[in-house]
Amino acid sequence: MIAISSSYAGTASYAIQTIAALSQGSGITAFSYNGSSSVAISVSGAAALSSNYLPKWTGAGFSNSNISDLTTSISVAVPTFFTSDVTVGGNITVNGTASFINTQNVLIKDKFILLASGSTSLTDAGIVIAYSGSMTGSAFYLSSNNTGPYGRWAVAYNQGDSVQSVTADEYMVTTKVSAAAPSNAVAPTWGSASNGVGNMWVNTTTDDIYIWA
Numbered sequence: 247m248i249a250i251s252s253s254y255a256g257t258a259s260y261a262i263q264t265i266a267a268l269s270q271g272s273g274i275t276a277f278s279y280n281g282s283s284s285v286a287i288s289v290s291g292a293a294a295l296s297s298n299y300l301p302k303w304t305g306a307g308f309s310n311s312n313i314s315d316l317t318t319s320i321s322v323a324v325p326t327f328f329t330s331d332v333t334v335g336g337n338i339t340v341n342g343t344a345s346f347i348n349t350q351n352v353l354i355k356d357k358f359i360l361l362a363s364g365s366t367s368l369t370d371a372g373i374v375i376a377y378s379g380s381m382t383g384s385a386f387y388l389s390s391n392n393t394g395p396y397g398r399w400a401v402a403y404n405q406g407d408s409v410q411s412v413t414a415d416e417y418m419v420t421t422k423v424s425a426a427a428p429s430n431a432v433a434p435t436w437g438s439a440s441n442g443v444g445n446m447w448v449n450t451t452t453d454d455i456y457i458w459a
Contacts, residue, residue: 270287272306273289273290273303273306273307273308274287274288274289274290275287275288275289275290289307290306290307290308291304291308291309292308294310295308295309295310298314298315298316299313299314299315300313300314300315312324368388368390368395368396368397369390369411370387370388370389370390370410370411370412371387371388372385372386372387372388372412373385373386374405374406374407374409376407380406381407382404382405382406383403383405384401384402384403384405385401385402385403385409385412386399386400387399387400387401387402387412388400389412389417391413391414391441392440392441393436393440393441394435394442396435396436397436398417398418398436398441398442399418399420399436400412400416400417400418401414401415401417401418402414402415402416403415417443417444419444419445419446420434420435420436420445420446421445421446421447421448422435422446422447422448423448423450424447424448424449424450425449425450425451426449426451427447427449427452427454427456428447428449428456428458433445433458434446434447442458443458443459444457444458444459445457445458446458
């Protein structure tokens with residue numbers, strides 16, 4: 247840049263001042279400046295940014311992240327990992343599969359839990375309590391193996407966390423309480439006539455106790 251000033255003798259004197267060159271730093275697109283012409287300076291990557299997406303720093307510029315802010319909701323398009331505690335003040339709705347790892351205590355306010363909700367017919371279903379480091383344990387479950395229309399409660403050992411069907415080791419004994427005596431045509435509900443061995447029937451009229459065999 248050249249600055250012009252007038253001397254007291256009426257002659258012009260010229261003072262020349264040099265301005266340091268401009269250059270782009272990290273996050274600014276490359277440009278050149280000649281000291282007189284206008285030049286547009288832009289953030290690196292800004293032209294490719296999409297509306298409603300939070301930008302992220304790539305080390306050289308900005309780009310779209312996988313987080314979108316739609317005013318009423320925030321969406322994350324990739325698996326998300328939190329390395330510290332997370333507190334949610336409202337409800338949580340899970341549309342997919344929920345997995346809980348290393349949960350010490352689970353408090354469930356619901357009075358009933360429905361398992362095997364995706365089944366349309368009787369199937370083995372229950373819980374497995376681990377007793378070894380290999381994630382195997384004893385199962386308490388409703389058996390579908392030849393147990394009548396409602397299944398029968400059973401137990402089995404050495405069941406893993408990915409078990410889908412179980413062969414019963416022993417069956418749970420339930421008691422039918424009725425004012426009438428049993429008969430071959432009327433069997434205990436849990437197990438039915440096909441597999442009701444061991445179930446009990448108590449006649450409250452006579453106080454007789456029957457064991458199905």
